[in-house]
Amino acid sequence: MSPSADAGKLTAYQRKRDFGRTPEPAGSPPDGRPDPGAPRFVVQLHRARRLHYDLRFEIDGVLASWAVPRGPTLDPAVKRTAVHVEDHPIEYLDFEGVIPSGEYGGGDVIVWDTGTWEPHATDDPAAAVAAGELHADMHGRKLRGRLILIRREADRSGQDQWLLIHKHDEFAVSGWEPGDYPRSVLSGRTNDEVKADPARVWRSDLPPSQASVATGGPATVEGLLAAGPDAGQLDALDRLGPAGSWDAFGRRLRLTNLDKELFPARDGRPPVTKREFIRYTALIAPVVLPYLAGRALNLRRFPGGAGTRGFWQKELPGHAPGWIPRWDSPEAESGETTTYLVADEPAALVWAANFGALEWHPWTSRTDQPERPTYVLIDIDPGPATSWDDVLALARLHRVALQHLGVVGQPKVTGQRGIQIWIPIAAGPGFDETRSWAEQLSRAVGAAVPELVSWAWNVRERGGLARLDYTQNAVNKTLVAPYSPRAAAGAPVSAPIDWDELDDPSLRPDGFTIGDVPGRLAERGDPFRPVLTTPQTLPPVR
Numbered sequence: 001m002s003p004s005a006d007a008g009k010l011t012a013y014q015r016k017r018d019f020g021r022t023p024e025p026a027g028s029p030p031d032g033r034p035d036p037g038a039p040r041f042v043v044q045l046h047r048a049r050r051l052h053y054d055l056r057f058e059i060d061g062v063l064a065s066w067a068v069p070r071g072p073t074l075d076p077a078v079k080r081t082a083v084h085v086e087d088h089p090i091e092y093l094d095f096e097g098v099i100p101s102g103e104y105g106g107g108d109v110i111v112w113d114t115g116t117w118e119p120h121a122t123d124d125p126a127a128a129v130a131a132g133e134l135h136a137d138m139h140g141r142k143l144r145g146r147l148i149l150i151r152r153e154a155d156r157s158g159q160d161q162w163l164l165i166h167k168h169d170e171f172a173v174s175g176w177e178p179g180d181y182p183r184s185v186l187s188g189r190t191n192d193e194v195k196a197d198p199a200r201v202w203r204s205d206l207p208p209s210q211a212s213v214a215t216g217g218p219a220t221v222e223g224l225l226a227a228g229p230d231a232g233q234l235d236a237l238d239r240l241g242p243a244g245s246w247d248a249f250g251r252r253l254r255l256t257n258l259d260k261e262l263f264p265a266r267d268g269r270p271p272v273t274k275r276e277f278i279r280y281t282a283l284i285a286p287v288v289l290p291y292l293a294g295r296a297l298n299l300r301r302f303p304g305g306a307g308t309r310g311f312w313q314k315e316l317p318g319h320a321p322g323w324i325p326r327w328d329s330p331e332a333e334s335g336e337t338t339t340y341l342v343a344d345e346p347a348a349l350v351w352a353a354n355f356g357a358l359e360w361h362p363w364t365s366r367t368d369q370p371e372r373p374t375y376v377l378i379d380i381d382p383g384p385a386t387s388w389d390d391v392l393a394l395a396r397l398h399r400v401a402l403q404h405l406g407v408v409g410q411p412k413v414t415g416q417r418g419i420q421i422w423i424p425i426a427a428g429p430g431f432d433e434t435r436s437w438a439e440q441l442s443r444a445v446g447a448a449v450p451e452l453v454s455w456a457w458n459v460r461e462r463g464g465l466a467r468l469d470y471t472q473n474a475v476n477k478t479l480v481a482p483y484s485p486r487a488a489a490g491a492p493v494s495a496p497i498d499w500d501e502l503d504d505p506s507l508r509p510d511g512f513t514i515g516d517v518p519g520r521l522a523e524r525g526d527p528f529r530p531v532l533t534t535p536q537t538l539p540p541v542r
């Protein structure tokens with residue numbers, strides 16, 4: 001295809017929009033270079049004049065697009081109408097936000113599903129579209145298996161009408177309705193939550209890698225907290241006996257052993273019961289979900305309570321309800337975990353809490369690209385001889401190093417003795433690259449304070465010093481999620497903090513608990529939000 005033909009691909013898209021008013025990306029014409037990765041797709045749920053789903057396939061550097069009023073389905077018995085619309089720019093893949101009313105397509109948009117796809121029975125999908133029939137194998141979080149688009153005879157409306165069906169294959173599910181899965185796979189938010197606070201907006205004045213930015217803050221978190229159980233539902237939880245059914249987040253959850261003391265007493269406060277832990281989980285679920293959605297979740301289970309020895313539970317048990325979102329690891333060999341829980345909806349986290357999962361440890365990569373992390377992790381892991389002041393000093397040095405590099409990273413206390421820093425990146429580099437980057441950064445920091453840090457692998461050879469653990473930057477290695485409780489007396493929480501709180505003399509690594517984190521969030525907002533909205537490219541460490 002000639003460059004001039006490529007340049008014309010977005011003309012219709014750009015002509016319809018005023019980029020001074022809409023937050024949508026203006027997009028640039030494809031540069032003609034083949035993209036090395038598998039082609040991507042996105043489905044946006046768009047509440048404009050009429051609610052519809054926009055199904056977009058990456059083909060030759062743009063997104064070939066269809067508007068599907070009733071949405072794609074996995075149900076092979078269902079035929080859906082799809083209207084072929086103008087190509088959209090690649091930058092639209094992660095567009096989520098509010099298009100002002102009065103503008104073209106005015107309304108709210110979420111990324112309802114995304115992933116990769118493969119054309120079936122053709123290696124020229126553009127020609128297949130031109131010929132009126134496209135077969136697409138979908139590797140999304142919601143959409144799986146083969147979708148088939150077939151152009152219908154032109155009707156009097158003049159619209160380019162197509163039919164969308166799902167093949168009878170192993171991924172087909174009878175009765176499957178897209179409306180049952182209303183949340184964004186990118187942010188965990190619903191259209192209502194995006195409308196209430198379009199925290200993720202597109203800044204068309206910035207390069208694509210930085211253009212998706214947060215305007216978030218307390219208002220966002222208020223909206224998210226409001227998405228949790230209401231007073232009536234919390235009352236119902238309080239009124240349940242030791243076991244029973246609880247309706248929350250559109251699911252009926254079977255809860256057990258609610259009066260069991262799960263976390264031992266601390267600081268003169270009584271032990272924390274399972275009922276209180278479930279309550280915290282439900283309150284926090286809409287806030288924590290964006291950090292978990294679309295990722296395999298490793299659970300640390302303590303069915304006997306935090307005072308007992310816990311264990312890792314990675315395999316989703318066979319008795320899990322059928323609605324629990326899950327992911328089958330394609331790389332799993334025999335004896336390894338094959339099916340992981342994916343907390344794509346808040347009820348799934350409440351189910352895990354009832355299952356004794358006191359700690360939630362998400363993968364750093366998403367299930368659609370398990371070898372491509374979206375966070376770099378820095379773990380300041382204190383040794384027996386490391387004081388809290390030493391941990392703070394190491395955290396401050398990392399802060400300075402990140403500022404020097406112009407890289408955004410956000411700290412959180414671990415709920416135990418340490419501090420972790422999460423650095424958001426655009427999916428692309430493999431784990432070898434992120435691990436090596438974290439090692440270079442931490443070695444530069446460690447060189448400034450050699451008396452505090454050991455690089456010995458073996459804990460007995462560390463002389464009680466801290467370790468800057470870059471090795472967690474690996475597939476299926478995890479750090480505890482923001483806002484996850486820790487299995488310890490008093491139910492401490494791994495709480496995100498503002499960098500300036502390092503200077504607060506009352507800061508403690510295990511000082512925030514499930515009793516006070518919801519109030520702290522309502523008061524101060526979520527300082528970790530940049531981790532969701534800053535897809536960075538790592539600069540060289542120098």
Ligand SMILES: [Mn+2]
Binds near residue numbers: 048054067
């Ligand atoms: Mn649309």
